[in-house]
Amino acid sequence: MEILLVTLHLVVFAAAELTFIKDTYQNPNSKEPFRHMIKDKATGLIYVAGVNRIIQLNENFTVLQSISTGPRLDDINCFPHELNLCKTKKMTDSYSKALMIDDRGKRLIACSSLFQGSCKKYHLSDITKFDNDSSKNKYVVANNATASTVAFIAPGPAEDGKLAQPNVMYVGTTYTTSGYKFIRDDIPAFCTRNINTLDIAYKGDFVKSSKFVEGTHRHTFLVNYIYGFSSDSFSYMATVQRKSTSSEKYISKLIRVCQNDERLYSYTEVELVCKHNGAKYNLLQAARIAKPGKLQSTHSTEALDDTAVCIYQLETIKSKFIENVKNCFNGTARIGPDHIVDRTQCQKAEGFIEQITLDYCRELDFNYPIDGEHPIIASAALTLKTKVSAITVAVTHDYTIAFIGTQNGHILKVAIESQELAHMYEDLVIENGARIHEDMVFDMAEKYLFTITDKKVKYLRSV
């Protein structure tokens, strides 16, 4: 660690582009900007989705397949199953909203703004083939170009009598006012979906595996989903949203559910705070989880052009969630947040909190959801005088390097010394002025990093 520190001061900033960029794939169509990227961990193949297109690349940067996903005859005010009756249908662009790999089913699940925000399952080995089943008729994601969606695949509840947990899809979507209200009102803010049918995973008579923004707040309380991840039998979503329905202040939050909880009784929200010199950087910009149990994230504020980098230990995150859950079961905290349910006092469960351990899932069917009052706080490890759009982390034998993508086309290499100390040691210009999109992936050997902008996929040396 010390050796790294010394060399940092010797490194010359802003290296010449040629020395670190190994290869570039130029988007042949400027009307089809790239947006999302994912790697199949089994084969190393990279899938890039943007407006109207998905491409498949190998690690040698050869485009193996390229398929058109739009434009298609569609209209935001029509039902996809009645398009033949739709008078307003027209060629409509397909904006990529989410990209996932179902490694058990060997499918690339690509969701777009078309057809009220539906998904298609492409064969991983041949994306010209897709499943023509009922899953493609489900409305899953945001149906316009800009509203946020975060979706990922992780273990879900075990079915009755079975120990193995099948995978489910966790989806967070911003409510849109685009198109029919009663279609949008049927799309949860947060839910789990069956990976095969893409239906809501659990639909009981009174509870479902979904959470909605309460009707009167749906149009005004927009939740911006930033990042989702699974860790230690919990699934998390990181968001930016107003502090409450009566507040104008924005905060960042982590939403958490336990993976073995089909009814989402464990749904809990806790504020995520990133501080520097007493100031709160309240707007989460990007986040990524790294192997040794840490969440790395970048935050900005409404007022400043700079960014704070915060590192949260997952153990701290877990213990804060449990502290908030305990505070509810001992009657001191509240049910909430108020955009989902009325805020009411939690009921005290006598003698129960002793049973709540760090890995506690959920046993009681009251006191849910929980709006935690005690935030998860970190002090910034570093501040940067730029606006950031992406972060990822490489962990080698004895050091951790964060790659931070900026909104103006740079990649900043940052050595993370500890949770509260990090140094930027290299500033690489990838594409001047272009936003580095949040999906950055390493090749199989973790020697190279793939990044995307609207116009380019770049393959650069990471070590």
Ligand SMILES: *[C@@H]1O[C@H](CO)[C@@H](O)[C@H](O)[C@H]1NC(C)=O
């Ligand atoms: C990539 O290129 C290397 C060296 O030319 C070759 O050995 C390897 O088989 C190639 N891999 C793929 C997936 O084409």
Ligand SMILES: *[C@@H]1O[C@H](CO)[C@@H](O)[C@H](O)[C@H]1NC(C)=O
């Ligand atoms: C998909 O299935 C439907 C109904 O089964 C059929 O009408 C349609 O032609 C199929 N589409 C493709 C591309 O196979």
Ligand SMILES: *[C@@H]1O[C@H](CO)[C@@H](O)[C@H](O)[C@H]1NC(C)=O
């Ligand atoms: C998409 O939906 C978001 C969230 O409701 C809204 O703010 C935005 O204006 C919509 N965009 C378009 C192009 O309609």
Ligand SMILES: *[C@@H]1O[C@H](CO)[C@@H](O)[C@H](O)[C@H]1NC(C)=O
């Ligand atoms: C509830 O638990 C929290 C800590 O978990 C503690 O600070 C608080 O005093 C407890 N309240 C009651 C009423 O037991």
